[in-house]
Amino acid sequence: MALSTEESGRLAALLSEQDERVTTRWTEIVTSSLRGRLSQAELRRQVQDLHRAIVATGDQGIIDLSADSAAELRAALSELSRGRARQGFSASETTISIFALKDVLAELVQEAGGPTALPDYVAFSKLVDEMGLFTFESFVRTRESLIADQAEQLLELSTPVVKLWEGVVAVPLVGTLDSARAQVVMERLLQTLVDTSSPYAIIDITGVPAVDTQVAQHILKTVVAARLMGADCIISGIRPQIAQTIVALGIEFGDIATKASLADALRHVLRLNGVETARRQPRRDA
Amino acid sequence: MERVPILKIGDILLVSIQLDMSDQTAVQLQEDLAERIVATGCHGVIIDITALDIVDSFVGRMLSTIASISKVLDAETVVVGMRPAVAITLVELGLSLNGIRTALNVERGMELIAAAHAEELDYQLDDEPDAETATP
Numbered sequence: 205m206a207l208s209t210e211e212s213g214r215l216a217a218l219l220s221e222q223d224e225r226v227t228t229r230w231t232e233i234v235t236s237s238l239r240g241r242l243s244q245a246e247l248r249r250q251v252q253d254l255h256r257a258i259v260a261t262g263d264q265g266i267i268d269l270s271a272d273s274a275a276e277l278r279a280a281l282s283e284l285s286r287g288r289a290r291q292g293f294s295a296s297e298t299t300i301s302i303f304a305l306k307d308v309l310a311e312l313v314q315e316a317g318g319p320t321a322l323p324d325y326v327a328f329s330k331l332v333d334e335m336g337l338f339t340f341e342s343f344v345r346t347r348e349s350l351i352a353d354q355a356e357q358l359l360e361l362s363t364p365v366v367k368l369w370e371g372v373v374a375v376p377l378v379g380t381l382d383s384a385r386a387q388v389v390m391e392r393l394l395q396t397l398v399d400t401s402s403p404y405a406i407i408d409i410t411g412v413p414a415v416d417t418q419v420a421q422h423i424l425k426t427v428v429a430a431r432l433m434g435a436d437c438i439i440s441g442i443r444p445q446i447a448q449t450i451v452a453l454g455i456e457f458g459d460i461a462t463k464a465s466l467a468d469a470l471r472h473v474l475r476l477n478g479v480e481t482a483r484r485q486p487r488r489d490a
Numbered sequence: 491m492e493r494v495p496i497l498k499i500g501d502i503l504l505v506s507i508q509l510d511m512s513d514q515t516a517v518q519l520q521e522d523l524a525e526r527i528v529a530t531g532c533h534g535v536i537i538d539i540t541a542l543d544i545v546d547s548f549v550g551r552m553l554s555t556i557a558s559i560s561k562v563l564d565a566e567t568v569v570v571g572m573r574p575a576v577a578i579t580l581v582e583l584g585l586s587l588n589g590i591r592t593a594l595n596v597e598r599g600m601e602l603i604a605a606a607h608a609e610e611l612d613y614q615l616d617d618e619p620d621a622e623t624a625t626p
Contacts, residue, residue, distance in 0.1 A: 390574075391578070394574030394577060398573070401598065403593075403598060425581045429574070432580055432581065432587060433572045433573075433574070434569075434570065434592035434599075
């Protein structure tokens with residue numbers, strides 16, 4: 205949906221003639237819509253960038269947002285929406301900065317008058333709509349990449365494998381266990397078993413909010429894989445509600461050792477290892 | 491044809507598989523191993539699969555067969571050094587390597603066999619005094 209040559213020329217002329225007035229009015233409208241969350245100077249700079257980009261595109265001839273000649277305009281729009289998305293503005297708060305141009309244009313066209321006023325305004329506002337949609341799309345893209353980055357970071361930080369004792373490692377699972385995370389946990393645990401040559405692993409599920417059949421399936425797979433490699437797994441940290449859910453769902457843990465707390469699991473492993481824990485007379489100071 | 495070497499360490503035979511197993515090498519290994527167990531009177535067999543990137547149902551079956559043969563000849567079989575990726579693949583495929591004992595590395599495998607052997611000897615020692623006390 206491109207503007208014709210004459211329309212483009214008229215738009216560029218209108219915008220460049222009234223340069224100062226357009227940016228001032230545009231900034232005013234945007235400022236009121238954002239309720240002072242960005243400084244006037246900053247908004248003015250953004251609006252000026254956009255204004256310059258539109259005029260520059262108009263000078264080259266036809267204004268068409270999808271054409272090569274509008275690369276600068278597209279870059280300015282994406283720059284704006286990227287900035288807003290990272291600062292935490294909503295989608296409508298972002299696109300309203302573009303739609304504000306319509307109000308400015310309406311005033312200018314009305315003042316200029318003439319027989320071409322109405323068709324011109326319709327054509328201009330189509331262009332503004334298009335710019336608004338483009339901004340919205342790049343806003344969503346930025347948000348999506350933010351979410352993807354965060355999911356990846358979450359995957360990295362939430363699965364530590366810790367050494368509890370000589371030959372005993374533990375994985376404290378925190379948060380919901382989906383397939384992707386379960387896979388990471390499984391690989392990391394098995395690799396740690398090999399690296400530290402530990403024959404015992406404790407999987408602690410205190411931090412798992414809910415255990416359904418899928419989560420149980422993932423845990424069971426990890427245990428079986430560890431057994432294949434010659435290590436034994438103990439599941440600990442089963443809360444009362446979770447125990448009830450497990451029984452209600454009919455999940456069978458078979459001959460896998462399960463303990464209520466991490467301390468119980470560690471004691472169990474130490475006993476298997478032949479380590480004795482004994483209580484000594486507490487020391488009395490005084 | 492390539493052959494898998496069988497090394498004797500004390501009371502244990504160590505088999506380290508470092509090549510892709512074919513039908514022939516597998517059969518040859520089974521024959522060689524059975525012969526060596528009988529010839530040396532060893533009580534333990536350790537199969538090291540650290541070098542194997544892929545364990546499929548064929549290799550799995552071979553390991554099971556070797557374990558069964560050794561069992562008949564009174565030797566304990568332990569498979570050691572399975573890689574995490576291999577273990578995960580086996581679980582995903584639903585192969586569980588029934589009847590095979592596993593250990594993380596050769597050292598742990600030797601401990602396992604020594605423990606199993608010591609247990610057996612203990613039982614025999616326990617039996618004798620009982621028999622003596624029962625006779626008078």
